[in-house]
Amino acid sequence: MGPSFTVGVDGSPESTAAARWAAGTAQRWESALRLVAVRTGPEGAAPGREPGARAEAAPEPGRQAEASDVLPTVADQLRAEHPAVPISTSALEGAAAGVLTQLSGEAELLVLGSRGLGAVHGFLVGSVALPVVAHTRCPLVLVRDSSRADERTARGTAEPAERVSAHPAPGVVAGFDVREPAAEPLEFAFAAARRWGAPLTVLHGWEPPPVYGARPLPLAATALEDVLGERAALLKQAVEPWAERYPDVAVDARAVLEQPAVLLTRAAAEARLLVVGRRTRAARPGTHIGPVTHGVMHHASAPVAVVPHP
Numbered sequence: 001m002g003p004s005f006t007v008g009v010d011g012s013p014e015s016t017a018a019a020r021w022a023a024g025t026a027q028r029w030e031s032a033l034r035l036v037a038v039r040t041g042p043e044g045a046a047p048g049r050e051p052g053a054r055a056e057a058a059p060e061p062g063r064q065a066e067a068s069d070v071l072p073t074v075a076d077q078l079r080a081e082h083p084a085v086p087i088s089t090s091a092l093e094g095a096a097a098g099v100l101t102q103l104s105g106e107a108e109l110l111v112l113g114s115r116g117l118g119a120v121h122g123f124l125v126g127s128v129a130l131p132v133v134a135h136t137r138c139p140l141v142l143v144r145d146s147s148r149a150d151e152r153t154a155r156g157t158a159e160p161a162e163r164v165s166a167h168p169a170p171g172v173v174a175g176f177d178v179r180e181p182a183a184e185p186l187e188f189a190f191a192a193a194r195r196w197g198a199p200l201t202v203l204h205g206w207e208p209p210p211v212y213g214a215r216p217l218p219l220a221a222t223a224l225e226d227v228l229g230e231r232a233a234l235l236k237q238a239v240e241p242w243a244e245r246y247p248d249v250a251v252d253a254r255a256v257l258e259q260p261a262v263l264l265t266r267a268a269a270e271a272r273l274l275v276v277g278r279r280t281r282a283a284r285p286g287t288h289i290g291p292v293t294h295g296v297m298h299h300a301s302a303p304v305a306v307v308p309h310p
Helices: 013-029 063-081 096-103 129-135 146-155 183-196 221-245 260-267 291-299
Strands: 002-008 031-039 087-093 109-116 140-144 172-175 200-205 251-256 273-279 304-309
Touching: 002 013, 002 096, 013 031, 013 063, 013 109, 013 140, 013 183, 031 063, 031 096, 063 087, 096 109, 096 129, 109 129, 129 140, 172 183, 172 260, 183 200, 183 221, 183 273, 183 304, 200 221, 200 260, 221 251, 260 273, 260 291, 273 291, 291 304
Parallel strands: 002 031, 002 109, 031 087, 109 140, 172 200, 172 273, 200 251, 273 304
Antiparallel strands: 140 304
């Protein structure tokens, strides 16, 4: 077995969904699983604002006190469902965001749940998950409670399939910015696709401003095609070395004239995983994660992997 996945468990349906996703993925990826419950002090303890404050999404009274109590139950359920996965549990104390961020330095993957707010509002990435995303040292996956997606489908409010520009088979979708290329998200996406035996779609979205260039003139259609062609060439150049390194991964790389977060959210509607990057910023407090990553975290229905990179 390789390094372990670490999952934050707080007794909520979202954290249970995250633990189940992590257990199934750990079995396929041949990793161990660590379930962690954090008992937070008064008002989240917020030790010097490191990097967290209150409990996730104002949990119900008693949820934190009960979190460590549910650990054995969740662990027993996952052991029954995935007997091949080594599963350990830890009940810790401190500010939840700070504890989880620290644990990310020891984990292969950190997994958290996020709460659904409906088709219009998207998903709630709360005051624990958001700072952890901004400061985690390893890739972090936000997992939705699947019952929320089922509710959206039942109401007929999910994106129609014909609008989704994803690979027909449930695969991995990755966003890539050719202006600030980063290897880490691409490497993670290719490795995940290979472990699942799934296809990979790499997308670069671009939406021009109403006016473009040194002189504020509308951008002609031919100029749009030229810019998009240049970005498609840069995307192909960035993906080629990884496609050669992972020859068994079927990859489709495309530059698309669309707002990036909207493009990725639609493309990943039926995906196993959506992968985006988050640039690390030394000595900068706060939750700086970038607008595209922020957008897909709150609106993509697939699990979202946020991969830190320099």
